[in-house]
Amino acid sequence: MRLKRTWQVLGPGLITGASDDDPSAITTFIQAGTRYGSRILWMSFVAFPILALAQEMCARIGLVTGKGITGVVKEHYPRVVLVLLAACCVPAFLLNMGADISLLGEVIHVFFPAIAPLWGSMIFSLFLFGVMYFLSFKRLAGIMKLVALSLLVYAIVPFFTRLPLGDIIRHSLVPTIRLSRGFLWMSTALLGAILSPYLFFWQSSAEAELLESRGEKTTYSRNRLFLAMRKDILAGAFFAVLIMYFVILTAATVLSRAHPGGITTLSEAAMALAPLHINASFALFSAGLVSTFFIIIPVLSSSVSYILGEVFNLKTGFNRPRTDTRQFYGIVLLAIVVGLVIRLLQFNTMRILVITTGVYGLITPLLFLLIIHIAANRRIMGAYRSKKDMTIAALLINLLLLAPPLLLLYSLMM
Numbered sequence: 036m037r038l039k040r041t042w043q044v045l046g047p048g049l050i051t052g053a054s055d056d057d058p059s060a061i062t063t064f065i066q067a068g069t070r071y072g073s074r075i076l077w078m079s080f081v082a083f084p085i086l087a088l089a090q091e092m093c094a095r096i097g098l099v100t101g102k103g104i105t106g107v108v109k110e111h112y113p114r115v116v117l118v119l120l121a122a123c124c125v126p127a128f129l130l131n132m133g134a135d136i137s138l139l140g141e142v143i144h145v146f147f148p149a150i151a152p153l154w155g156s157m158i159f160s161l162f163l164f165g166v167m168y169f170l171s172f173k174r175l176a177g178i179m180k181l182v183a184l185s186l187l188v189y190a191i192v193p194f195f196t197r198l199p200l201g202d203i204i205r206h207s208l209v210p211t212i213r214l215s216r217g218f219l220w221m222s223t224a225l226l227g228a229i230l231s232p233y234l235f236f237w238q239s240s241a242e243a244e245l246l247e248s249r250g251e252k253t254t255y256s257r258n259r260l261f262l263a264m265r266k267d268i269l270a271g272a273f274f275a276v277l278i279m280y281f282v283i284l285t286a287a288t289v290l291s292r293a294h295p296g297g298i299t300t301l302s303e304a305a306m307a308l309a310p311l312h313i314n315a316s317f318a319l320f321s322a323g324l325v326s327t328f329f330i331i332i333p334v335l336s337s338s339v340s341y342i343l344g345e346v347f348n349l350k351t352g353f354n355r356p357r358t359d360t361r362q363f364y365g366i367v368l369l370a371i372v373v374g375l376v377i378r379l380l381q382f383n384t385m386r387i388l389v390i391t392t393g394v395y396g397l398i399t400p401l402l403f404l405l406i407i408h409i410a411a412n413r414r415i416m417g418a419y420r421s422k423k424d425m426t427i428a429a430l431l432i433n434l435l436l437l438a439p440p441l442l443l444l445y446s447l448m449m
Contacts, residue, residue: 044210056278057331058235059137059388061230067221070288073203074211076287079220080282087272087434089403092410092421093235094264097242098424099419104239104406105345111415121342124232124402127394131233132335133377134306134387136160139328140378151431156378160371163332167365175333190281196438198288207280219443220393226436227395229279261419317415340366382428400436407433 067075093104100107108117136156139309143155151157167175242264343349349362377387407429410421422430 037303037434040260055325056282056337057131057231058138059131059391060231060279061327062283062384062388063221063224063228063392064136064282064285065290067225067340068283069290070221071218072154073199073206073284073285076203076211076223076280076283077205077227077275078225079283079434080207082226082279083230083272083276085226085231085436086275087268088232088425088429088432089406090234091265092406092425094242094268095419095421096265096406096409097239097414097418099259102239102343103243103341104236104409105342107239107409108405109345111409111412115233117346120402120405121346123398124236125339125342127391127398128233128335128339129229130374130377130387131391131395132332132339132371132385133373133375134330134382135331135335135370136375137384138388139325141384142325146179153375155376157375159328160332160375164364164368164371167333167337176321178329184438187278190277193281193285193288198284198381203284203288214442214446216443216446219439219446220396222439223396223443224392225396226439227397227398230274230403230436231392231395231400232398233335233338235406236341236401237334240337323445336366337369338363396436398438400433400440403429403433403436418428 072244083189096107097103102110105117105120109121137152139159140156143159144152147155166178168179212351344362347362349366401443407421407426410429411414411426413420
């Protein structure tokens with residue numbers, strides 16, 4: 036019964052944590068591990084408090100206002116802020132989603148060579164659209180929670196080979212920092228991967244939708260809701276950085292031996308794993324990738340739809356009648372079509388994914404600053420606004436997020 040109650044408490048926080056380990060994040064972790072080895076593992080420990088605090092602020096906004104970030108910005112800020120928010124985030128989200136869908140086709144083609152990557156991307160994406168269209172938010176969230184658990188396969192793969200435990204422990208606890216442009220860009224990309232901007236929109240909107248789905252039947256007081264939310268957030272953040280740690284470890288100890296300059300395609304990852312007579316490891320690794328699509332495509336496409344829905348005054352949400360939200364699902368379908376077009380153009384998928392996370396690393400500090408302002412605003416949050424110590428901690432964290440891109444900009448100007 037205790038396990039059942041714990042499982043029921045988990046929801047948007049766990050899903051957000053799992054969506055943080057989407058294919059773009061996984062490929063960025065692989066690039067970091069193959070290029071810099073275990074020396075980059077310490078960033079996983081730094082990421083945990085950053086991710087947990089950001090998720091909690093967004094969840095608090097959703098629970099108190101009953102709206103997502105874009106809804107709050109639309110109501111309480113000048114319209115130019117909403118337009119700039121959409122202009123910065125929507126193209127990046129669509130590019131991320133397109134690259135994810137493209138990679139999905141490659142993964143399916145590896146397992147089923149008879150299916151061309153384009154057809155694999157198309158069939159799977161349309162299947163996911165059908166799932167999103169016909170299921171309520173509560174049922175959709177339940178499926179996404181179960182799928183999230185399958186990502187734990189990433190914690191198994193490194194143990195198929197002998198690990199240098201001394202180096203791993205040292206590099207996990209002692210930061211190694213380089214001021215080279217490559218390292219600064221990779222640090223920016225890693226922070227953008229684990230603190231992706233779409234988590235702000237999804238976390239707040241998901242909390243609002245979950246609150247709405249409970250309706251009059253909820254027996255939770257406001258304080259109990261916040262307590263459950265915090266447990267959910269901590270579990271999701273821990274889950275996200277756990278997967279981050281083991282994917283980097285896999286790349287550092289296994290994949291880097293075959294490709295010290297970095298993995299650029301899924302085929303290279305396959306060839307790097309195959310010589311270790313552990314075909315099972317590649318199967319597990321690829322199965323983990325497929326699992327992420329069940330989570331990230333609904334999260335990314337609905338995030339785009341939430342944003343554009345507020346900009347153009349459209350009704351949004353999974354809990355509303357389908358006749359009232361045709362535009363919402365139309366935007367979701369459009370996002371999937373954009374992804375398929377990117378697959379058709381046959382760009383280097385993994386390169387696009389790493390570039391996307393680098394762009395996220397530039398966008399996230401600015402968006403996080405807006406979240407901090409909303410969470411601390413008495414007019415919006417009332418008695419549930421962020422306390423002064425949480426606001427100060429968030430501002431300090433935002434300075435940490437700004438450090439790699441600012442140092443990178445400085446190195447480019449010198």
